[in-house]
Amino acid sequence: MALNLPKKGRIADKPLIKRVWDAEGKLEWDAKLFQRTASILQQSFAEGIEQQKAELRVGVAYGIDNPMLLTAFELNLFHFSAGKTSVQLQELNKLFRKAKSFREFEVAALQLTKTFNRQWLETEYNTANLIGKASATYHRLMGRTDLFPYWEYKTIGDDKVRDEHAAMDGIILPANHKFWKIIFPPNDWNCRCYLVPRQAAEVADIDFKKMEERVEAYMRTKAFERAKNQGFGVNRADLGEVFTAEQQYPKVLTEAYKKFNALNHENYKLATAEDLSSKAKEEAPTYEGTEEEFYAGLDLINDRRVIEDYNQRQHHVSSMSKVRLALTLALEQALQSPDEVWLNAAELADQPNRLVYIRYFNGSTLVAVGTLKGKVRKLNKWFSLKNAADVEAYRKGLLIK
Incomplete structure (x- = not known):
């Protein structure tokens, strides 16, 4: 019933x-x-x-x-x-x-x-x-x-x-x-x-x-x-x-997607990235192991190494640079305990399917970006930003956490 x-x-x-x-x-x-x-x-x-x-x-x-x-x-x-x-x-x-x-x-x-x-x-x-x-x-x-x-x-x-x-x-x-x-x-x-x-x-x-x-x-x-x-x-x-x-409610979805992607922290009445970063107490951790050791700790699903976020969303992780490897502990925190998660699109007219995870640390902000390609959600990139204006560029779209 x-x-x-x-x-x-x-x-x-x-x-x-x-x-x-x-x-x-x-x-x-x-x-x-x-x-x-x-x-x-x-x-x-x-x-x-x-x-x-x-x-x-x-x-x-x-x-x-x-x-x-x-x-x-x-x-x-x-x-x-x-x-x-x-x-x-x-x-x-x-x-x-x-x-x-x-x-x-x-x-x-x-x-x-x-x-x-x-x-x-x-x-x-x-x-x-x-x-x-x-x-x-x-x-x-x-x-x-x-x-x-x-x-x-x-x-x-x-x-x-x-x-x-x-x-x-x-x-x-x-x-x-x-x-x-x-x-x-x-x-x-x-x-x-x-x-x-x-x-x-x-x-x-x-x-x-x-x-x-x-x-x-x-x-x-x-x-x-x-x-x-x-x-x-x-x-x-x-x-x-x-x-x-x-x-779906809007008849012209491409126009709706553009509108959603234009939303920012002000639409959600959030503090600026500069304010949030300045209040963070924790230092960003640094991973000191090898790439092989990091991958060994990940689940292997359909022949792909994956890392899960706070809601059990799985992201495929491929090879990485030494800079990204050093940030993998901060990455795990950003995925599993993010301060913000935004849903947007790489191109304004596209359907929002890009997840942006943000975690504020003392003196820096970790940003991780995952996109859907076919049936595989891949963690495309993650990086540390010190300039608050650069962080704001990623605080766009639908705030889902």
């Missing part, structure tokens, strides 16, 4: 409205709104994974063991939350310009925030939870196709199930069938359909041709066409996306 957004997860509308009023309808960014929205959706997605672990079926343990994939989902939710924040502020600013008094503005703004932060957020909250569950299911089942080479499509079976989805109840196809790239649930907003793994002996009498015809019949429905236009009809668990491009 659909979840109800918990009271502790709700967004305080009146303080947001007051901030727009105080900015005289020129509030371009609101860090509290962005971070609260992202936090709610991240938590719901994570809870979906955990809930699915507790709903074991036929001895299959559910979960996602791929940190790279989890990072892709996480960044997708940050992008979505940033876009929603931007669009909501644009609409609130418009209401300010139309209003003749604070009371008139507040009445209209409360209705708008109710739509954004209650009605729509409730659906988005449920979607994140469902995708968490579905992704946990998909990636565990993909690892057990030797035991369960077939999957069955199931609905909850109550009176809220869509007719088109009810018509697919009981469809069984091979786990590697191309149709699972299209109909892997959820298949619409608040869709609660799920899969059950089946062994070969359980499907001995199945007519797979008829099963395919039932899927094709669904794909010819208006309901499928509408859902597809709204970003469904894809396997998000395979894509690493909770919300597809069609479901």
Whole structure:
């Protein structure tokens, strides 16, 4: 059944409205709104994974063991939350310009925030939870196709199930069938359909041709066409996306990315890098071992040496200069206990996927930059900066920690 957004997860509308009023309808960014929205959706997605672990079926343990994939989902939710924040502020600013008094503005703004932060957020909250569950299911089942080479499509079976989805109840196809790239649930907003793994002996009498015809019949429905236009009809668990491009709030994503990358410490009401560096007490540690000794202490995953950050994001680390080697202890502190983490893009029009970790030390600041290339997140560079103005150049984008 659909979840109800918990009271502790709700967004305080009146303080947001007051901030727009105080900015005289020129509030371009609101860090509290962005971070609260992202936090709610991240938590719901994570809870979906955990809930699915507790709903074991036929001895299959559910979960996602791929940190790279989890990072892709996480960044997708940050992008979505940033876009929603931007669009909501644009609409609130418009209401300010139309209003003749604070009371008139507040009445209209409360209705708008109710739509954004209650009605729509409730659906988005449920979607994140469902995708968490579905992704946990998909990636565990993909690892057990030797035991369960077939999957069955199931609905909850109550009176809220869509007719088109009810018509697919009981469809069984091979786990590697191309149709699972299209109909892997959820298949619409608040869709609660799920899969059950089946062994070969359980499907001995199945007519797979008829099963395919039932899927094709669904794909010819208006309901499928509408859902597809709204970003469904894809396997998000395979894509690493909770919300597809069609479901992002800004219509022109490249312009939104430019806007996000232009944000800096002032938009988040942070102190300057000079102030933060001057208050740091700890000296940056120096690594005195060899490169071989450093690599020996890292995990080896898919033939790559990786180092994890505070949220178990994995970064591939390749060969390095002597200067970088000496900074590896400071690097580990910057990754595992950063003072700030920024999400931005190397090119302004690109989707933000570059993570910048910052750790302030007494007299210097360690900056580490990791980017995503294909399915590999690589730690491109890390360096120590003494000039505060140089540090500010890296304090750009979406502040995620």
